[in-house]
Amino acid sequence: MIAATALVAGTLAPALAVMRDAMAASRETSQRNLLANYAVRQLEYSLGASMQTWSSGADTGSFASDGHSAIRYVVTRSDAPANGGLTGELMHIQVTTFDDANSNAALDAGEEAVRFRTKAARLLTYQNEPN
16 A cells, blocks of 8 residues: 555656646747737737828837736837838838736836737728728
8 A cells, every 4th residue: 555655646746747837838828829819919900000091100008908908019110211111112010019027018028029020012002991
């Protein structure tokens, strides 16, 4: 009986450690997926708005309305050649979403972040569409 108990205890402890590590990895993966989904959401919104209005600038905010106030975003739009665009022809759009762990509204070292970028051409078809 003592040998059986020792055998079970010897295999149970490592198995519990593996389960703990797997749960931590699952939480991290879930958080990264959430950041990626929010980044794509903001990128698509900014892409559509930029194609219609052709306005450069930056936007920041959070997803508090979705219950994720710690997740923030920064969107930059520019057609300047120095930023990857072509003046009046090609808009460079970049979105960064991040988990603002210390609630200072800035991306700090060590905070999880996801970045996506795209480019949009200036076409009259987009500008003539109703908002």
